Amino acid sequence: MKQHLVLRVVAKMLIPPILLFALYVQFHGDFGPGGGFQAGVIFAAAFILYALVFGLETARRVVPDRLVHTAMAVGLLIFAGVGFAGLLLGGNYLNYSVLAENQKAGQHLGITLIEFGVGTTVVAVMITIFFAFAGRSARMSDEDW
Amino acid sequence: MILQHLPALQIVVPLVAAPICLLLRRGDLAWGLTLIVSWAALAIAVMLLHAVITGGVISYELGDWAPPWGIEYRIDAANAFVLLIVSGISAVVLPYARASVASEIEESKHSLFYTAYLLCLTGLLGVAITGDAFNLFVFLEITSLATYVLVAMGAGRDRRALTAAFTYLVMGTIGATFFVIGVGLLYMVTGTLNMADLALRIADLGDNRTVLVAFAFLVVGLGLKLALFPLHLWLPNAYAYAPSVVSVFIAATSTKVAVYALLRFLFTIFGLEFSVEALTLTYVFLPLAIAGMFAASTVAIFQVDIKRMLAYSSVAQLGYMVLGVSFGNVTGLTATILHLFNHALIKGGLFMALGCVVYRCGSASIDEMRGLGRQMPLTMAAFVIGGLSLIGIPLTVGFISKWYLILGALEAGWWPVAVLIVATSLLAVLYIGRVVEVAYLQPAPEGRVVTEAPRSMLIPMWVLIVANIYFGIDASLTTSVAGTAARALIGGTP
Amino acid sequence: MIDIVLLTFLALTALAIVRLRHLFAVVMLTGVYSLLSAGLFVLLDAVDVAFIEAAVGAGISTVLMLGTLALTSRREKVPGRIPVLPLIVVLITGAALLYGTLDMPRFGDAGAPIHRHVAPRYIHDSGTEIGVPNIVTSVLASYRGFDTLGELTVIFTAGIGILLLLGGTGGRRRKDEEMEEEG
Amino acid sequence: MTEGLALALTLAIPFAGAVLIGVTRRRPNVREGVTLVTATALFLTVLWLLDGVLAGARPAVELLEVIPGLPLALEIEPLGMLFGLVASGLWIVNSIYSIGYMRGNNEGHQTRYYICFAIAIGAAMGIAFAANMFTLFIFYEALTLSTYPLVAHKETEEAKLGARTYLGILLSTSIGLQLVAIIWTWQIAGTLDFTPGGILAGKIEGIFVPILLALYMFGIGKAALMPVHRWLPAAMVAPTPVSALLHAVAVVKAGVFTVMKVAVYIFGIDFLAVTGASEWLVWVAAATVLLASFVAMTKDNLKARLAYSTVSQLSYVVLGAAVATSMGVIGGSLQIVMHAAGKITLFFCAGAIYTATHKTEISDMVGLGRVMPFTFGAFLIGALSIIGVPPLAGSWSKWYLMLGAADAGHMVIIGVLMVSSLLNVAYLIPVVARGFFLPAPAIDPQPASAGAAAVPANPGGIHEAPLFCVLAPCLTAAGCIALFFFADSIYRLLAPIAMR
């Protein structure tokens, strides 16, 4: 697949719009369908496409394992951290209303933050899973496929 | 302020520790963090239990959304006690874990292993603490997923760990899905997911076939998770082939938490008045419990792998717990809750002893136990005491459980059942006796020279063994807490 | 009526999956099954759910299953005989569920308990309490935000699990190097 | 020293002794010295308590409370005092004997042996002085478990099999039946304290009284009531000092002692007499007395014969409790002491014979009496005491038992006791008679037997077992005679419990 020029060009053209769409879904979740989870999946899909076209090793260089693992942890920490922020500011755990001066602003801020956390972890986990499966298959294909 | 937020911290502290653990990357640091978090969780659980016993039920509204719109944590004596069991066992297991994990799991995976462990702990605590039926499902699945992985980590020693984990995954997922169906049906006819609210609304519904089916699905779903005979098929291999530390931890906690969830649904949500329930208790739980006690104990006698033997024994012991439930009286329920705690001590101690054997000998088969009484005296002494406790010899915790269980049977007027209870403990004499005989009365295999396990493993093991005796000699604390918990459940105060 | 058509298609797909032995086809049909359900979700006003089901059910899980097939085998062995016990179990379970439907509120009934309790507050007050137009987002992220934290933890757990099971690529490479050094 | 402290010491001394024995395991002389010192200290402590009890005091101490309302507590009453004296006193003698026997036979695992022995005695003390049924049960189980390694001592397949039977029957009856009975009692009476006059009167009636009694009687497996007597012959694989301890002192006496306690302090003899709940027990006990005697006659193995004799003799005690009269209770209690002295003598002798000649079958012992006159002399005294010939100890217990049976109107039982005496003669006396009056075979029939090789080398002379092995049976035989004359003080000690 690496040698297929047309595919590479098409993929190169496709990936940016997919990424844009992912961002849109991420931050549009408040108004229409969408949110961190969906955005994460789409973002990961774009990346997987990249890996399929340009090869696993290239993809790995672009996004090192260490970064992926860190992102996986950080997303969850962001979510949980927002909860703690509510707690420190005088509310119960996960109370967003106290995050800003009025309830609506606080809720909005809180939701945006946690959706970002969700998105981060989901992207990272999806990429991890893909690498794990694809990594194996690459090995197999070299030796016995 | 901290005191007021204890319920949230109980869950969130280990939850947050998990990703941090991943970030630490180094195995020893991850272990240290897990250890600290476990002890913190234990401290929180102790404070919660104290607060509940002195001040009554605690309700914590997450996000400050009042139930039933938001998710509520609702802690009474019953789940505070379960929290204590889970975090207590975790606190004891971790010092033990270091050497054992180092010998069974490859170095590069240690931080991931402890991350999974923390997630498992989080899930167990979450199931116990929550007052929301769907939230319970979410945490149940956190635990389950983490447990599948942890069990599979035994593959380094025996590849059967993989199939064991897979079977567990399939059966566990069926169980979880049944549970979700049950919760869905309840939601359908009541419109709520909050347990206390559900209890009120179900009582108002009266005779309703949908509620009936929901009840059945919840019981089967949780039955799968708690390995209620004959839904226990996943358990023996999972316990037998998991890494030692995992065997200790899940044997002592995970089915206990599922039993707790069942109690919560039976008594708090459906309530003893729920007409079908009385029949279910008598005609379903009672025979299944007794069949499980006998069948599993008998199978245990013929096991070659001692870890597997203890696993079957666990199925039998779960029979005791379900039996206590089936009496439908406070004493029986007290026995069940008491046994949750006591059995955690017993099986924790026994599996730790086997962990020590595996650590030195590489396997826990009956052949490997030959002559160990002399070569690993402290480990085998612990095994013997744990075994006596399992049998229910006086001055051990096992006896206290049995005492209340028999009392419950007599109170319910079923004295033949009382005789059956003791009859099964005699089967325990057979399978424990077999190991003791081999360990003490047979010479060690030619050329095998092993020494005692490292101190970091011996001390936690003996802590549990001493607890076996201590709470067997002075059971006033545990019995009073269990009694309070049982009354809280049966009394209908959710 | 289109929902009934879709449901019927779903049923046909499911039955085909039971019968088929070629795992590649099975996986593809599973993807179709997910897509059909996603379509049904849209009809049932659950657009968010449809979105995820399409992305996850038809996308991710299909890719994963194909990956698994590539690593293992593509054909299912022909079973020896018709499994009677599973059939009985399934029939009993199904019968129980059918029995349970008898006292259910009817499909689409606005007077059903779930539309009268708890949910009305989300619909009426989330606009003022949260200020986000998508009620599903309000409930998901705020009212029941803790469930979502749990959900994220589940996904995280899966990630950890995969790393442990499939050996995290980093660890794997190191291991290979070690083996080379030894050899 | 207060009485409460002394009472606690009776438990502490043996357990401390066990620890010390473990510590001194590398030096056998010190280790055995510790055993002797511990035994003596224990006996003296018990003896120190005797005066107060004779004067009517009831020293008590509560150790701890296991479950609310269920304390682990000790209290001395006359019956327990008696059992405590017997057990601790005979431990001294048995220790002396053990030293001779274990060294004489080069037994292995001697430290384990002495430790278990000390623990077993501690448990026996706990049984003797238990203030309630719960405490008694705990020590009852402790006794079972601590004697298991003693039975399995030789670690041969046969020993393991015997030990398995031993543990299996004792544990299954105690957990399977006795525990149920105890919990049932607690449920209906709300207490398990040993109370003069019993705790059950008025709380249970009808068919349930005999059922509960049956749960107790068969649950107390150590009393060896048929058909739960199988463990006793099985335990014969143990070294002889263990058999002596098990069959004469600690274990079986703990069993019948418990029977007595249950009859007197749980049910109350009046309650039993009024309800007639123990009627069936009279017949079961009588049947056991006779049947076991018949079986004993068929055994050629000396220890097996003695074991069945014990089964038979134990039922005398049960009989005493079952007839539910004052005299019956006294007779049964006396039997605990008298039989202990007699039977331990017989076992000591059996062990001495084995140590000296390695013979176990009665038919091989022809003519041995001339070689081992002290041993066989002691055996004769013990046997006569068991049979009940005055002026030996055993005569008193039979006398009171007959009185008790007469009081209850069970004339048949008197007949049973007489027949039993005849049977005793039939299975015990031939052993002695053959030993003394038949000539030894000229050529040893078992030249292969290593231990026996020494005997023909010196056919005419005296060849006794090591000194300690001979000393012990002589001491206990003397005790059999002495007890006949001290029976009166024992009667006075026991009198309070038989008062209505």
Place this chain on the structure above:
Amino acid sequence: MTLADIPGLYNYWIVILLMMTGLYIVVSRGNLVKKIVGLVIFQTAVFLLYISMGKIIGGTAPILTGRPEIFSNPLPHVLILTAIVVGISTTALGLALVVRIGDAYGTIEEDEIAKADHEAEFGGPETP
């Protein structure tokens, strides 16, 4: 119940049929991948059950537009979003286990695995 109820329950009945099909695949099939497929079908059917109960005939998706409208119940949607995520997590883990089992045993058929285990335990040819 009467004939008039049938349209009101038809949806549920099909959903139940789907659930049972999935469950049947899980418990009757020996191929491990197929078992996972069965779980997916089973779970997806349960999602349908939840979403069906949230539907109000004539309602719309629960997104506030400013106009007064009848909304379908959003709560089941939220629950099922969570459940889908749990489902895919389980599936991914299950498949990872299948891959490992395939590596360790060389097969993913249940009966062949059982045979290999049996041989390993009670003598017979040891499979690597």
